[in-house]
Amino acid sequence: MVRWQPDARDRLERAAIELFQEQGFAATTVPEITARAGLTTRTFHRHFADKREVLFGAVEEMPELATRMIIDAPAAQEPMTVILEGLRMVAVTRFEGRRDDLRLRREIVRSDAGLRERNLHKWSTLSEAIRAGFIARGLPATRAALLAETAVTLLHVSFDEWLDRDDDSSLFQIIENTRDLLREAIA
Amino acid sequence: MVRWQPDARDRLERAAIELFQEQGFAATTVPEITARAGLTTRTFHRHFADKREVLFGAVEEMPELATRMIIDAPAAQEPMTVILEGLRMVAVTRFEGRRDDLRLRREIVRSDAGLRERNLHKWSTLSEAIRAGFIARGLPATRAALLAETAVTLLHVSFDEWLDRDDDSSLFQIIENTRDLLREAIA
DNA sequence: AGCCTGATGACATGCCATGTCATCACGAGC
DNA sequence: GCTCGTGATGACATGGCATGTCATCAGGCT
Incomplete structure (x- = not known):
């Protein structure tokens, strides 16, 4: 049940927080986050309901x-x-x-x-x-x-x-x- | 300073609440609201920052x-x-x-x-x-x-x-x- | 009468969120 | 060891929200 999940979710969270720090939350797009994490937009939304949620896991x-x-x-x-x-x-x-x-x-x-x-x-x-x-x-x-x-x-x-x-x-x-x-x- | 504003804002608010009741909030689109109020999408966002705000005026x-x-x-x-x-x-x-x-x-x-x-x-x-x-x-x-x-x-x-x-x-x-x-x- | 101000319309755009289907890795069962 | 199921991911597509820009138009001011 947890094969790729933990790593992917973690990478997404770290990439997101980094980018939010660097450019601000609003200026950071989901594709940017997933690009840095090496994943896709669709995968992002499988782990987090929306862009905000990544900060409250x-x-x-x-x-x-x-x-x-x-x-x-x-x-x-x-x-x-x-x-x-x-x-x-x-x-x-x-x-x-x-x-x-x-x-x-x-x-x-x-x-x-x-x-x-x-x-x-x-x-x-x-x-x-x-x-x-x-x-x-x-x-x-x-x-x-x-x-x-x-x-x-x-x-x-x-x-x-x-x-x-x-x-x-x-x-x-x-x-x-x-x-x-x-x-x-x-x- | 208030020539069209009060009426437009009020029409938008009433149309929105009606539609939210009829079809639910998520299922109601901004163009639907503005259509019923006889205005445009752009005007909606001049009066309300986003679709939610219309309920809290x-x-x-x-x-x-x-x-x-x-x-x-x-x-x-x-x-x-x-x-x-x-x-x-x-x-x-x-x-x-x-x-x-x-x-x-x-x-x-x-x-x-x-x-x-x-x-x-x-x-x-x-x-x-x-x-x-x-x-x-x-x-x-x-x-x-x-x-x-x-x-x-x-x-x-x-x-x-x-x-x-x-x-x-x-x-x-x-x-x-x-x-x-x-x-x-x-x- | 003509200008200025401010609300609205028309048009365009970027991004978010989500649905759908294919693909691919791993584990289970024979 | 091969096949098949399961679950995560990728690829593609779409609808709607939010917003920027410019034109238009009504009314007040001089």
Whole structure:
């Protein structure tokens, strides 16, 4: 089931990111990408739904992971505790240690309106997954949606500050600070 | 400065929404829209940056309104008070009384991935404007971003519940409930 | 009356996204 | 070891979106 796939997809992703850096996202055409990767336009679209998607392959499994973690969390845990545990796990396994790569991708994403849209969609997918998890736990719809969006807000805001800093704070530390900030603000 | 514009833009918007309802968003082509409106493809793109934008004209001025309201709010007011005042104003002037129209648009937006992306982008634009307002008030960046995203979360979650309900609750009532929910959740 | 401004139409183009079919490498089964 | 199936890729074709350019035309200004 995976004979040419991993290599081709990887080559496409690397070629694309290189070209986006060199010439910008909009100025880079799909044929250019595939030419550098030694493949064809048609093959590009077999691996990525569209030109934007090539930048977001790294976060593809986060949503289902989130749903599973929430469902599997101890039944007695408060929702906010479940969220923080989940954020800690995600921070450690998916973000920590990749700050430079993530900074590079953020830079490219920021440079193009379409990419910013897609980026928001990715966060929203995560929110949707968290919401589904809390629904499965029996929480009412609005409460689940609120918790989900708040969780993503915490992650998103903290993530941004983490990328902005040049000290070596851990992402999860910043998440906890942000949670405290929110608690004060809403009191 | 506005001789043909209002009418043309309005005809395009109405024709587009009609066609989206009849055949779906993806299946509707820009020439079809312009044909029904009695205009040309080129003119369509003078009024709307792309095919999606035609559905979001109604919320175009919200961001700058939000920024101004935040900057003009009494200096002594807590950020969360400023936000709630702003949400009340927005709820009354932009949402209340348009529930059916907004339901229709939400239905179309939900039916297409690209439209969902654009919708998120609109909320994000509002968030950005709120953030800018708080920055102008002298709040630190992360705090401003957190308040902004939380404000939009409150509005977004409450807005969705408001559209789901069939009683005659006011949007702002629901917003206050949602705020209470968040306060409990994070305590 | 004639000029200026700004919206629209007509024409042309580049690229994205996708459908279809052929090809080709590898693995399974006899 | 040969044949055949499976799945990835290439080649070709197409429809639609988005945009640049120039002409046209209506109304306001002097």
